[in-house]
Amino acid sequence: MLERESGNINEKYRLWEEIEHENGKVQYRHRITKRRKDLQPEERGGGILADDMGMGKSLSILALIMKTLGNGQEWAEERNAEHKSRRSLKFSRSTLVVVSAASHIIRRPSTKFFQACEYVHANSRWCLSGTPIQNKLADIGSLFRFIRAEPFDKASEFRKWIETPFDNSYDDPELVRDRLVILLEALCLRRTREVLNLPKTRQFVRHLEFSPQERNQYERTKAVILRNVEHRMGEVKKSSQFGVFQMWLQLRIVCNHGTYQKLFSWHRRSLLEEREAIVGTAGQYGEISCVGCEQPMPVLGCDLTKRMFDDECSHILCSKCIEESSMSLPETRNRCPVCVRWYKEPSVPRDEVTLGHRERPRKRRKATVARDDHESYFNEHGISTKIRTLVEDVQKDLWTAKSIIFSCWTRTLYLISRHLEQAKIPYLQLDGNSPLPQRQATLLKFENEDETPVLIMTTGTGAFGLNLTCANRIFIAELQWNPSVESQAISRAIRLGQQSEVRVTRYIINKTVEEDIRQQQEYKKQIAALGFEEEIY
DSSP states (O other), X not given: OHHHHHSOOOGGGOSEEEEEOTTSOEEEEETTTOOEESSOOOOOSEEEEOOOTTSOHHHHHHHHHHHHHHHHHHHHHHHHHHHTTSOOOOOOOOEEEEOHHHHHHTXXXXXXXXXXXXXXXOSEEEEEOSOSOSSSTHHHHHHHHHTTOTTTTSHHHHIIIIIHHHHTTTSOHHHHHHHHHHHHHHHEEOOOGGGGTOOOEEEEEEEEOOOHHHHHHHHHHHHHHHHHHHHHHTTSOTTOSXXXXXXXXXXXXXXXXXXXXXXXXXXXXXXXXXXHHHHHHHOTTSEEEOTTTOOEEESTTTHHHHHHOSSOOOOOOOHHHHHHHHHHOGGGTTSOHHHHHHSSSTTSOOOGGGSOGGGSOHXXXXXXXXXXXXXXXXXXXXXXXXXXHHHHHHHTTTTTXXXXXXXXXXXXXXXXXXXXXXXXXXXXXXXXXSOHHHHHHHHHHHHHOTTOOEEEEEXXXXXXXXXXXXXXXXXXXXXXXXXHHHHHHHTTTSSTTOOSOEEEEEEEETTSHHXXXXXXXXXXXXXXXXXXXXXXX
């Protein structure tokens, strides 16, 4: 990091190598693009600190700032001493530091946040992210653009030399990897937990079978959704991905809830799961696609749609689509434009909740939502193979090791809490609705009191800003489409300060959508590991 700040970089990690021609002329050639320059290009000014989560990236960048400020002060004092009282030299140097959470937001150059950061003047630009590549190579391409890593600060150059060859790497599969290794060695520092000699982390995957009743519920749910999706997609456009997402979402919920889950219908009670799934799948600082234009946008701030429209649906629209819809549909300004198009024909099946805005008073709608609590959401009796197995696993070594249970849905946490209470297992709970003082009090109690050996929390809450090294058993109720979301949550326990072996257990229902998610996770992990010598688990 100091080399990147000073420009005094080891030749091994320079992107420009010196070449000498037969006539004695010296030029500098880029190791990837092979472009040549007569003068040695400057290679300094920041980089990407991609240490594994829990490795102390914040401390590293603070130490770097203190070191560079100290060097700058010494240099300024020397210059002032030379000029004595004739004039005074003020040392000024700007270092822009992007913490790990913000590095997720700047993956999309079209966002205002990225543009604001890009316009800030800085001699050095550092990105801190334990997951520089989450879903695709373009993720780290945006970071290269932000730190001004020429010529890859241009998206077209990154696509030309990295992305496109990767997509067409059948002839030479090592080509892209070699290029990426060169680029990462020069601009990115990544150290894994192995260098800290932390206690071992053991990963387990429990493959479970549905009971006959749960399998029947799963297949019935799938059939109902497919029938409705085919009908509704004709009302919007054939290429819409909303129906597919809806099916995946509801089938994942059945995998968790089993026959406690009431048979799916297009009731607004699915709003909570859909919004939680969006954040849980992409991550709080990830990206989703606008339902209108299908352009990517950051998850952060997606609740704006919920507050803007009277329809309490799960559709997420970008600001441009919202503005255009309000101009084209002035008489339905407070209605979600997607819902308006879906429900404008009387032939579309609908229940009371999907009736038009003018057909029911606002107070009645609010009362309906208020009654939609956890108790009325579930069947009173049912079977959940996954939750039953999870609670049985928690009971083992209950009083000798603290446990954390993660789920992206508060509904699932509620059902887990019911099973914990039936098993007489004391627990604490944290979710996104917990205010900061309550969150701090809960964490303090979990850490210091042996009477509460279990903490249940939403994945999004556990993914950012918490230190949970007092726990050494992690249970993941459901897999996430974005594996980095799971990794961030797990890393709350696997970090500096952990003294015990950590056991991570995941649960997969066989012959369900969860097996597809597992395959997608493996593919994304392989992409994320490109250029890094890391073990894929």
